[in-house]
Amino acid sequence: MATEKTSEELLRGQAEIWQHMFSFANSMxxxxxxxxxIADIIHSHGGTPITLSQIASCIDNSPSPDIPYLARIMRLLVRKNIFTVHHQLSEGSGSESTLYGLTHVSRWLLHDSDLSLAPMIVIGNHPWTVAPWHCFSTFVKEGGTSAFEKAHGRDVWDFASQNPEFNNMFNDGMACTTRIITRAIMTGYKDGFGCIRSLVDVGGGTGTMVAEIVKSHLHIKATNFGLPHVITTAPLIDGVCHVGGDMFKEIPKADAVFMKWILHDWSDEDCVKILRNCRKAIPAKSGKVTIVEIVLQPDGNGTFDEIGLVFDLLMMAHTSGGKERTELQWKKLLEEGGFPRYKIISIPALLSIIEAYPE
Structure with missing residues (x-):
């Protein structure tokens, strides 16, 4: 019996290794x-299941799509619950049709939806962003600033500033995740903006987040603060002033500082510098910093706990010293940055809100 059990475990282990080895096939x-x-095409038919031929006929710039290839890709995506499959007998002829429909997963792929991860999927699986992952073993052996720099010869911010195509894809990816996180913030942090008159969103990209804040809180005078090459692409937003600059040098004055998915891009030393500049930017007694980040639970079983660990490796791939952090690591950073008090607020999202106070 022991031998049989060992043999079964080895077989399961082999199967798991095969799955891990080719897990990239899922993302591709x-x-x-x-x-x-594909999700948009099905959605355009009222969301009701349609045939492969119907899907293929709606693919842009494709006069003769290869339906057998499409069928093989759809078979895996059905297995992964991205789409549904239904087999239906046609009345009279007795022939069977195969119909494909949407699931609660594929609805996150709709391009025109406010809740879409489609732009993030494009940038996350682009050869430019995948290349650094191939440098992990070299990075571990030799160290260095970032895996991204080993792959491309420059850090991600320099790469973006000199590559408009990458910069636009990156901004689109950040904007789509911001829309999703914004909804969670507005649901789980309703009272967080009520008592402040002025707010600066540090590293706010093209202003998607701060636009939603001022839309719901008309009394707030808001500043979207970011790198000049990002700010130049930001649209005009009522109630928002776009300001280009360097958060390592100075942050515009305000009652409160807001930072979403910023500090995880940087080393502990850099985070302390940013936090100290935040401390200088806000009132000594009434000011606060609202940080929206992952709070790692390495042994947790929550909905997003495992993806948090994946994001930690993503930081290793794309940033110079960036990381996701546990609560104890956040506590240490905040204290060194001039924020001895904090509280963590859970919201329905991958990220949590860390509200920090200078006194």
Missing amino acids: ALKCAVELR
Whole structure:
């Protein structure tokens, strides 16, 4: 019996290694579905299941799509619960049709939805962003500033500033995740903006987040503060002033500082510098910093706990010293940055809110 059990465990282990080895196939098939807009095509038919021929006929710039190839990709995506499959007998002829429909997962692939991860899937699986992952073993052996720099010869911010295509894809990816996180923030942090008159969103990209804040809180005078090459692409937003600058040098004055998915890009030393500049930017007694980040639970079983660990490796791939952090690590950073008090507020999202106070 012991021998049989060992043999079964070895077999399961082999199967798991195969799955891990080719897990990239899932993300590549997902990327294909986004690029072909398969979810959008099904959605345009009222969301009711349709045939492969109907899907293929609606693929842009494709006069003769290969339906057998499409069928093989869809078969894996159905297995992964991205789409549904239904087999239906046609009345009279007795022939069977195969119909594909949407699931609660594929609805996150719709390009025109406010809740879409499609742009993030495109940038996350682009050869430019995947290349640094291939440098992990070299990075571990030799160290260095970032895996991204080993792959491309420059850090991600320099790369973006000199590559408009990458910069636009990156901004689109950040904007789509911001819309999703914004909804969670507005649901779980309703009273967080009520008592402040002025707010600066540090590293706010093209202003998606701060636009939603001022829309719901008309009394707030808001500043979207970021790198000049990002700010130049930001649209005009009522109630928002776009300001280009360097958060390592100075942050505009305000009652409160807001930072979403900023500090995880930087080393502990850099985070302390940013936090100290935040401390200088706000009133000594009444000011606060609202930080929206992952709070790692390495042994947790929550909905997003495992993806938090994946994001930690993503930081290793794309940033110079960036990381996701546990509560104890956040506590240490905040204290060194001039914020001895804090509280963590859970919201329905991958991220949590860390509200920090200078006194």
